[in-house]
Amino acid sequence: MKRVWIYQSNRFLKTEEITRxxxxxxxxVSQWTAHGSQLAGSFVIRYDLFLMLMVDEEQAMVTGCSIDKSVHLLKKIEQELGITLFDRMQVAYKTADDEELRIASRDEFAALVxxxxxxxxxxxxxNMLTTVDEVAEKWEVPLKDSWHARVFL
Incomplete structure (x- = not known):
């Protein structure tokens, strides 16, 4: 199983920030280990907004310490680039007319609804999904089919 952690930036990233x-x-990921075992880690940045960190647990299982290492690194990225990756109060959505990706606070999103x-x-x-397989089918979904419906509808 491939585990995934999805982090959403509080703003769209610039090209040079993505490169960094x-x-x-x-x-x-080339040095990421769990109890001395090399993790099969990878990552992807989607829509200049989402950072997905993945581990193939068929190679080696992640541990609390290895997850802590990734969180620590992401907090360093936040500081270096002046972004926020752990704000779960931001909602990303696509506009109905032009499919443009937008970000809104929970309050702003509630007002839009x-x-x-x-x-x-x-x-x-x-962004609460935990496996790569889920991301393929359940990451970008209509509001009515997501956890957002329980909160905002």
């Missing part, structure tokens, strides 16, 4: 993050993460600018069919991003 890729450099940092490439070095990290109430005002009708966001509806059941608005595509939202479920």
């Amino acid at each position: 993050i890729e450099e940092i993460l490439q070095e990290f 109430k005002g009708g600018d966001v509806n059941n069919d608005t595509i939202v991003f479920n």
Whole structure:
């Protein structure tokens, strides 16, 4: 099974920031271990907004310490680039008309739902997923099919 951790930036990343993050993460995953065993780690940056860190647990299982190492690294990335990756109060969604990706605070998103600018069919991003297989089918979903529906509808 491939585990995944999805981190959403509080703003869209610039090209040079993505390059820097890729450099940092490439070095990290090449040396990422759990109890002395090399982890089969990888990463991807999607939409200039989402950072996905993955581990193939068929090679070696992640541990609390190895997860802590990744969190520590991401906090260093936050500091270096002046971004936030751990703010779960930001909602990413695609606009209905032009499929443009946008970010809103929970309060702003609730107001968009109430005002009708966001509806059941608005595509939202479920960053709570834990496996790569889930990401393929359940990451970008209509609001009505996500956990967001319980909170905002």
